[in-house]
Amino acid sequence: DGGITQSPKYLFRKEGQNVTLSCEQNLNHDAMYWYRQDPGQGLRLIYYSQIVNDFQKGDIAEGYSVSREKKESFPLTVTSAQKNPTAFYLCASSDGSGQPQHFGDGTRLSIL
Amino acid sequence: DQQVKQNSPSLSVQEGRISILNCDYTNSMFDYFLWYKKYPAEGPTFLISISSIKDKNEDGRFTVFLNKSAKHLSLHIVPSQPGDSAVYFCAASAGDWPGANNLFFGTGTRLTVIP
Numbered sequence: 001d002g003g004i005t006q007s008p009k010y011l012f013r014k015e016g017q018n019v020t021l022s023c024e025q026n027l028n029h030d031a032m033y034w035y036r037q038d039p040g041q042g043l044r045l046i047y048y049s050q051i052v053n054d055f056q057k058g059d060i061a062e063g064y065s066v067s068r069e070k071k072e073s074f075p076l077t078v079t080s081a082q083k084n085p086t087a088f089y090l091c092a093s094s095d096g097s098g099q100p101q102h103f104g105d106g107t108r109l110s111i112l
Numbered sequence: 113d114q115q116v117k118q119n120s121p122s123l124s125v126q127e128g129r130i131s132i133l134n135c136d137y138t139n140s141m142f143d144y145f146l147w148y149k150k151y152p153a154e155g156p157t158f159l160i161s162i163s164s165i166k167d168k169n170e171d172g173r174f175t176v177f178l179n180k181s182a183k184h185l186s187l188h189i190v191p192s193q194p195g196d197s198a199v200y201f202c203a204a205s206a207g208d209w210p211g212a213n214n215l216f217f218g219t220g221t222r223l224t225v226i227p
Binding site: 004006009033035040041042043044045048058090092100101102103104105106108 | 114116118121146148153154155156157158161201203214215216217218219220
């Protein structure tokens, strides 16, 4: 069954720590995206990658980093430089056949 | 600056009636507009899209209307069902297909369908 898997579903971080959110897809999609959702707001783009070993900053990339070493995986690291990391993080992917972006079920990150 | 706006944070409709969700945008370069449905603690699920060269797209109970001159689109759900209760996000993209490039999202409208 194809889809996007984000893990963990809930994540807690102490201030000053980096934390990595996992996103894996078995849809054979070339492009992958990371969005952030805050209460009462729409999704905002953090980073995206159109192809392996290449990625671009989105609107709110400060304090985040990504890697795209494999087509299936696009992990997001929330660094200690991100001042307001508490949010719901969503990963998405898309291919080049005219289909819309598919989303995972998200990871909720909270600061202890 | 918010390029896609949903000015109604919530909407309540009786089961069987029509639900109309509205969305406005500012960027005339958008090529596609999409509607996503989201349940709590889940990712958004794609519902329907429309190309900027069309003014209407229909899929079962869901119809999206686009008014380019007004930079406005709307999603009609007829008839509304209790299972339609969710948050609906309007999104827009500038690209060759609906999933191309990054999406710009509105803030969402929470639809409640009352049985």
